[in-house]
Amino acid sequence: MNLSILYRGPLSSCNYACPYCPFAKRRETPAELAYDRRCLERFVSWVATRTGDSIGVLFTPWGEALIRKWYQSALVTLSSLPHVRKAAIQTNLSCQLDWVDACDKAKLALWCTFHPGETSRERFLAQCRVLLQRGVRFSVGVVGLKEHLAEIEALRRELPAEVYLWVNAYKRQREYYTPEMIADLTRIDPLFPLNNTFHASRGHSCRAGASVIAVDGEGTIRRCHFIPTPIGNIYDPNFADSLYERPCTNDTCGCHIGYVHLDRLKLYDTFGDGVLERIPYGFGESKPFLENLSHAHLSTE
Template sequence: MSLKLSILYRGPLSSCNYDCHYCPFAKRHETAAELKTDRLALERLVDWVKGRHEDSLSLFFTPWGEALTRRWYQSAICELTHLPQIEKVAAQTNLSYDLQWIENANVSRLALWCTFHPSQTTRSRFLSQSRRLTELGVAHSVGAVGLPDDLPEIERLRAELPDNIYLWVNAAKSSGVDYCGELLDRFTAIDPLFQLNTQYHASLGRSCRCGSSVISVDGAGDIYRCHFIKQPLGNIYEPGFADTLVDRPCSNQTCGCHIGYVHMDELQLYPVFGSGVLERIPAEFELRPAK
């Protein structure tokens, strides 16, 4: 039986070259053995994908930390984008590396979710990287964490980005920021979908595509509905795993992360994002001409 499936992959990698104060993986370094474990897990996943000739697969790399500074992720992405069974490869990244490796990818199947960290890089450097992605033909969204102190810098970023690049803002909900009044208005002027991210959406018992057409997979191949529900459904490396991919209501009380709630049916965000669901590019932005 052929599958049309989006896989949110999060392997054991948990290190980052940035040290954002709100992130538990800031400047975390892993041992050579830990990095080898991550590399072998990724290579196993790529080999599995290469054997799924009848499927239509999209992969979204959502690491703890930064993966695309690692050569094995760069190589894996390039190889995957050339496979006929791959519809798309997307990845979350901070763009803090040389982009030359992307020249080896099939960029028509590559998309990036790029996060700007004002405390870690300059706006000019980040914008230069975004322009280079455009030159390479890579679809990408840009975004930042909506910390009030960073608001002026995020507004400048929006003003300097081309109109056809979507700039999303993640609400710093765990920091207890009260998004109201002028603060809410200014962030919404940057990201018209910002208010969706300021909420914890009621999800218990609600319909969601996670667990059927969208799954989370870890380095061992274990399948979960999404990153936020830790009950395993099976393992992609075991025969018959596809039998576990069925519609089932959400078992969490709420969902507050875009990579989760975007798949909730009642929010009707698939028409909003079109083919850009994974990389967080609304269909409206795909159709805008560059300026």
């Protein structure tokens, strides 16, 4: 079985205080953290048993997980398993980075979000340089808030050209951007228009629920993070019976970790094996990247 797993355990705390985030500066008790660790270790042990499968994992925590040693250890273990093709995580990149040297860097990947106001650009870029020096594959991204546009432009200027910088559109407010801002952000991230869209999805085929699943700390399987109905549990030996193609039941899909799996958008052509960590295929080698952009269908039909 070829399976991509978006794992989100019970962890829900963060060392940053982004004003738009419910996990800002939220702390957890030692007992809550110990529970998160037990869940994660059980998940990693389960992945280790799936030797007949090809598995990609993306940790999509509520809050910041990579400051916790057990997530660092999980990435070390997962990346070393022969049948794991990718071990990736979303992070604010505030953690120590020594542990990456114990990973198989051919499989490790980081999805790094810059939060202006929570850390300086210089400090964030210094962490990016550490990743580059240590040979870690990573994408960098930022939420496209108007008040951060100058910071985003500076970040793009100062990041090496081979590092993809994605911009997440702020979509909580309709008509948030002027056409000029959209043009500016598209110059920074050619895929910005794709993110600045709620993609019509009801009735459309999607890999979520078949070859891509979301898993929580108890092993409960959902198609994706956006459809709450459980469809099984990975700790049930027969869990694979519940994985099959089915049409999406939501009206729209607006996050990369969802719409990238929507078949009609053909974004696996654009991202290749960088789907989970959000790195377009061939990024840094401009020709293949631009060629594959033509496959991205931006309409909301």
